[in-house]
Amino acid sequence: MTEQRKVILRVLANADDHPDANELYHRAYALDGSVSLSTVYRTLRLLADRGAIQRHAFEEGRARFDNADREHHDHLIAIDPGQVIEFRSEKIEELQARVASELGYEIVRHKLELYVRKSRD
């Protein structure tokens, strides 16, 4: 376990938003100037492959990351400010499983993203 990985892991653990690789790099670099962007990318890939963190590809190119070991949840993305809100609907999860099952499949993973704006009423 190298120093760089420790720092990146610490930054990830303390993140309560959904930072992208570059943002994580800057936060890590602020704590330890020996962290490079390459290593951030490599570490993120490693952790995502192991399932230790979650990689999301919202609608804007770069990937954003969810810190470790959270229970499953889906995302509601406010379009104007780009804010990401988490939610979980047991009923939706259940219905998804039913849809898949009726077609002869079982769900391995899924992605549900609601792009929203504040409702005016």
Next chain:
Amino acid sequence: MTEQRKVILRVLANADDHPDANELYHRAYALDGSVSLSTVYRTLRLLADRGAIQRHAFEEGRARFDNADREHHDHLIAIDPGQVIEFRSEKIEELQARVASELGYEIVRHKLELYVRKSRD
């Protein structure tokens, strides 16, 4: 309306899968050698901005396109062969709206993708 756009539109209309830009380029080029990849990209963006076609970003980088004027549906993606199956669940749509509404938002668009494998039983 140029010849190139006519060809690209024809290819799109005849596509019953979810081809990416490069695949659409090859299909169009086969019909008319004067179609370039740039024009395919430009035409796809134009059509997507107008809402005439749908752009999807499944989990593999490049965008895939749904041909025109279909009613809304979501996707079930079989992992092994990469096959894409369409479905629509009125109940899920409804629950999504409710979740958003309870948080003070209204849905502008959403993305629901189920990554599945054939269930063995």
Next chain:
DNA sequence: AAGCTAATGCGAACGAGTTGCAACAGTCAA
């Protein structure tokens, strides 16, 4: 302390998509 392995920083390469630009095609008015 030596040796081995795995991880690092750097810069170059990648791939999907976009863009600047000069050539070109349609459209319409004279």
Next chain:
DNA sequence: TTGACTGTTGCAACTCGTTCGCATTAGCTT
């Protein structure tokens, strides 16, 4: 038929997030 105007094209060069090759280095194990 000509000419001018406008929008579209192909091509090559670019962008941007991410990955890779490689020589160097850090961290274990002995």
